[in-house]
Amino acid sequence: MSIADVQVNSDMRRLGLGIDTGGTFTDGVVVDLINHKVLAKAKSPTTYHDLSIGIRNAVAEVLRIGNFRHEDIGIVGISTTIATNSVLQGxxxxxxxxxxxxxxxxxxxxxxxxxxxxxxxxxxxxxxxxxxxxxxxxxxxxxxxxxxxxxxxxxxxxxxxxxxxxxxxxxxxxxxxxxxxxxxxxxxxxxxxxxxxxxxxxxxLIPIMKQFMSSVEKSLRDLGLAARIMVFKGDGGLMSLEMAQERPIETILSGPAASLMGGKVLGHVEDCIVVDIGGTSTDIAFMEHGFPKLAQEGAVVGGWRTRVKAIDIWTCGLGGDSIIWLDEDGEICIGPERVVPLAIAALSNSTFKERMKKYSDTGFYVSASIDFSGLTENEQKVLRFLNEAGPSALFEIMDGVPDVVLTRDVLNSLKLRGRVLQTGVTPTDIMHVAGLYRAGDVEASEIGINFIAEKSNLSKDQFVEKALERMATRIGEEILRKIIFDEIGMSGGSKALTSVLQACTGEKRFRNLDLKAALDRPIVAIGAPAKVFAEPLAKRMDVKVIVPEHHDVGNAVGAVCSRVTESITVHIYPKDCKFLVFAPGTTPIDYTHVEEAVAAAKSYAGHFVRDRVESAGVEGEIQMKFDVVERRFCDGYGKEMKFINWIDVKATAMGIPKLK
Structure with a gap:
């Protein structure tokens, strides 16, 4: 059943407001939930010291430009990085x-x-x-x-x-x-x-999430929105505001999950590979029969192995702000380090371009934070200098804070904490020079590209063309690595395999061999640079590439166009010629036949998730999905053994969230 099947008041439109707090921008989008048409969208810089400020600014702008009644917005869906970032930062x-x-x-x-x-x-x-x-x-x-x-x-x-x-x-x-x-x-x-x-x-996470959600709720109410607030989960579903404050751990990795759902909605496909190209990274995930594939082992965040259900996401350090550099063979490499594009850095300092020319360098240091908490005295001095001086070369920092010793070590410490970034040539700069994107200073991009092009014995135009090709190649390569990893559990890092994968994505790597990868489902690309970097894969590989309209706000669309979901896995273990059913919160019950055990596990799991979805507030029919998987240990050669060691019975319930 779709949202369109739900009966609504004919005098009232069914609109949703989607919000996504990304690494660079916070997106706000208003969507017609009947036909998934985007009615208005806006972006505002993400404010790391208080995410609710960026959210308020984006929402205020989308409400200002939209041609709809504010009271027609019946639901707000939020995809937030606050839980993930809090765990990563301790x-x-x-x-x-x-x-x-x-x-x-x-x-x-x-x-x-x-x-x-x-x-x-x-x-x-x-x-x-x-x-x-x-x-x-x-x-x-x-x-x-x-x-x-x-x-x-x-x-x-x-x-x-x-x-x-x-x-x-x-x-x-x-x-x-x-x-x-x-x-x-x-x-x-x-x-x-x-x-x-x-x-x-x-x-x-509970006190952090409570404070954040209270601040967001106040901001939305101050803007005149009385809509119900839902929070996006890492497994691709929505949860109520109250539940998010009780179980904030379930919002971990909600950003990549929202991108997957946004790709499905905007691309109008059930089976696809969603590729979300952002500023810092590219996320790749598979959608099968309209359902996201979940990670079997649970989410791993900041080195913590959790049992949180999350979408199986392949993330690589490849985005619009990834550094472009040359390896020892003079090959163009991209990422994984994130830097500030030269075109953007030049906007904040009038002498930046002249100093790049003077020093023949692009690696200046810039402040990424005004938060001095938790820093040593020397770190505070260096960060304060960068906040006042703007982009600075290493020796300029050493001159500016002469009482700080081991300045490079202090800067590296600040970089690891995300308080300081460096500038450098990026795909964003390449797009500026190629005339494909314009948000900063083109001349600054040209200066940096000329430096690196000269080192690679290429003209500026030749380097730009090769860099654009390499970015498309790298995205295709990462898609293939994800497929290989899913099949055999490893993706390999050898130079030979890398060359083969690059050849399969359209790059000429061998004189006497032509390779072309054929994929069994389309690629749906979202993110601001998706059209530039992903669309070429349609010609370079045997695959259909969909870059939908409004691909630049795909995450925000996904944040509000999903459903309330709950899932649980019940385990069945054979013991003494019987089968024990382990359902959470109950004493195990044994059954003589495996069919009886599976039926009992389905019954318990189904009732459990249905009750949870109903209590979250849904309307219309609740959809149920069951998966029964027999688990077997492997022998010393990695081959599954004959006997069943246990059975997983997973139940998933989904429902359309009620509006205000």
Missing amino acids: LGGRVGLIGIGWKPQDDWKLGCDIARFVKGGHDSVGNQNERLDEQALESAISEMLHQVDAIVVSSIFSICNPAHEIRAKEMIKKHTDIPVVLSHVLTGDLGIYERTITALLNAK
Whole structure:
């Protein structure tokens, strides 16, 4: 069922406002949810110190230029990087952990502020191992109360019997109203470490997400919008504002997920490869039968292996702001480092071009932040100098802050923290010189390109042409690497394989061999430079390339054109000639026949996700999807063995969100 099948008041249009906070810009777009037509769109610079400011500016502009009644906007969908960035930067509230029936191994990194472990817990079939030590638990609670912003309770095998986690929460709530996160609620996986890490990260994000969503809600209400606010999840679905504040961990990687849904909506295809070309990176993902492919192992963010359901995304450091450089053979290389395009850097400093010419250099340092918190005294001095001076060469910084020693090390530290960037030649500069894009100073781009073209023994025009070709080649190459990785588990990094992949994407790499890759589904390219860099693949490969209208705001479109989704996986394990069904939050039940076990798992999982979708607020029919996968261990040669080790039964429910 589509949104168009839902009955609506004929006097009222069904409009949605999509918001995406990208690395460079925050996009706002108003979409007719019946026909997915984009009615208005606007961009505003992303404000990292307070994302809600960039959101407010983008929304205010899209409301100003749009030809529609504000009251017709019934839903707002937000795709935000706040959870991902907070995990990457180690930000969040103070969290206490109460472990029941287990203790961490010596090499386990938990990331909590205080941890206490008490007796209790259950075994793998839900039987109690030990009585819950309530006296020790009471002592742990009293110790944590004034030290933390949230408490996580994680009991051994709580997905088989959550009684001790539930009892612990009851005891905590007698003393405080701070959030309490139970590990069995967020994931149904057995592993205590991954389950605990997921709960801890979620708890750390709760105060950040609450503050952010409160600020966003106030901004939208101040602009006169009474629409219902939904938040995009990393698995491609929507969740309510209230649920996002309880389970913020599920919004991790929502940006790439929104791009996938935006590509599907704008491209009008069910089976496709969505390629989102941004300023910093390119994200590649597959859509099958209208559903995004999810990562089996859960999202990995900032080195933390979680059990958060997220779309299977292939990300590479290849975008409009990626540095262009020459390798030892003089070959043009792109990325992965992000730099400030010369065309953009020149806008903020009137002497930048002359100094590039004078020093024959393009690698100047620029400030990317006005936030001095957490910096050493020397780092603050250097950052303050860059904020005042603008783009500066290394020796200019050394002269400007002479009391700072090891200036290069200080700059590298600031770069690692994202507080400082360097300038350089980028695909954005190439597009400026080629006349394909105009947002900065073309002369600055020409100066830098002349430097690097001379080193490669090419004219400026020849270098521009080769760089454009190489960017298209690299995107095609990464698509093929993603396909190879999905099939055999590795993509290879050898020079020979790279040459073959580049040949398959239309680059002449061999004198006596012509290769051309044929793909079984179209490419849908979104992102501002999609037309320039992805459209050429239609001629270079055997594939249809769709660059839809409004491809520059694809993420924002995806953020509001999705559905409320919930999914769960129930595990079935064979034991003693029977089959045990492990459903989260319940005691395992055994069945004599595997068919009975699968049917029971489907029934439980189906009711669970349907109830959750209904409680989130949907209208019309709820769609259900079941996947049953038999899991087998591999032998020493990587070949699956004959016997089934366990069965995964996954249920997914989807519904169209209710409007205001």
